[in-house]
Amino acid sequence: MNTDQFLVKSDLNLVEKAKFTWKTPSNIALVKYWGKSNPQIPKNASISFTLNNCHTITTVEFEKIEKSSEVTFELFFEGEQKEEFKPKIAEFFKRVSDYCPYIFDYKMIIHSENSFPHSSGIASSASGLSAIAMCLMSLENELSTDLPQDFINKKASFLARLGSGSASRSIEGPLVVWGQHSEIPESSDLFGVQFPFKVAPIFENYQDVILLVDKGEKQVSSTVGHNLMHNHPYAANRFQQANDNLTKITNILKEGDIKKFIHLVESEALTLHAMMLTSAPYFILMKPNTLEIINKIWEYRNTANSNVCFTLDAGANVHVLFPENEREEVLQFIDKELSKYCQKNHYICDTVGLGAAKL
Incomplete structure (x- = not known):
């Protein structure tokens, strides 16, 4: 894996001050990754819808200081x-x-806010760390000669991955693959790439309504969950299954x-949670209302x-996925039948999006 391509190779023209603001989205994996090796290398490839309304807005102010051996920063969240x-x-x-050796030349003041509840299974690390990565790349672009946009996106994805694996999938959209896979040209374990094929019309502008079953902190962090895959009895089969499912969903998306x-998407969601149920120690992130919602979706679909279908991230919340042409009917169903299983009837209407945007 060639990481040298991301080293800073030219002299930098350091500026006294700079300030950048980026809005970067969360994403929801259709084929999940669960299990990784250092440094943040996935055990299998994954693919996700980039979201639009669930996003983080981050501003980073850079102020030049005497070069330090430590990175200097302050962090404000909302x-x-x-x-913590x-x-x-x-x-x-x-x-x-x-x-990014230039970070030792600056004090950074980071202001960040989410459009959704933090640490509730809507991949806040993905949107938050991808936003910081884009701010770093904006600074690097200013200190260097003009960098090509495709390189900026690739390096931002590479950097974001080092903070949160799924953050590598939050730079671009509407579909992003992370992890080396034989069916996806240019795919890499080091960064995410846009799904390289034209998708069938039914999958364009896909809808995702996130039902907030539990807005609290997860009992088990994703980092801990990933580490429990190292000695998991079903790990090898799971990694093979996920890569096989990426081949299958590639054809599904093209053919409609x-x-x-x-x-496939519902099976992937349940398999993710099956890995949690069968790890040592085992744990459960679904809540009773998660199961109520799943059963209601199955009943309504029939x-x-x-x-309409569902997927789950590493948490209790349910992502309700459906094509745009069913939007009116499904939103009525969610409002009448599913919202009562959410905390304070709270849900977020979202659609697939196009990735990071500079503000």
Whole structure:
């Protein structure tokens, strides 16, 4: 794996001050990755829909200082200093420092806010760390000669991955593959790439309504969950299954076979949670209302002849996926039948999006 391509090779023209703001989205994996090796290398390839409304807006102010041996930064989340978030960000900066040596020349003040509840299974690390990565690349672009946009996106994905694996899939959209896979040209374990094939019309502008079953902190972090795959009795079969499913979903997306899409996406969601149920120690992130919602979706799909389906991330919340042409009927179903299983009837209407945007 060639990481040298991301090293800074030219002299940098350091500026005294700079400030950048990026809005980067969360994403929802259709084929999941669960299990990784250092440094943030996935055990299998994954593919995700980039979201639009679930996003993080991050501003990073850079102020030149005497070159330091430590990365200097302050972190504000939704207007408040968050010391408890700093260790994760400090570790991120440590991991990217070889590729962004200029961070030792600046004090950084980071202001970040989410459009959704933090740590509730909507991949807040993905959107948050991809936003910081884009701000770093904006600075690098200013300090260097003009960098090509495709290189900026590729390196941002590479950097974001070093903080959160799924963050590599939040730079572009609407479909992003992360992990080396024989069916996906240019795919890599080091960064995400846009799905390189034209998708059938039924999958364009796909809808995702996120049902907020539980807005609290997860009992088991994703990092801990990934590590439990190292000695998991079903790990090898799972990694092979996921790569096989990526081959299958590639054809499904091109051909427009929505029934096969539904079966594969729901199976992937349940398999993810099966890995949690069968790890040592085992744990459960679904809640009773998660199961109520799943059963209601199955019932509605059969009675209404609908193409609605669900997927799950590493949490209790349910992503309800459906084509745009069913939007009105499915939203009525969600409002009448599913919202009562959400905390305070809260859900978020989203669609697939195009990735990071500079503000």
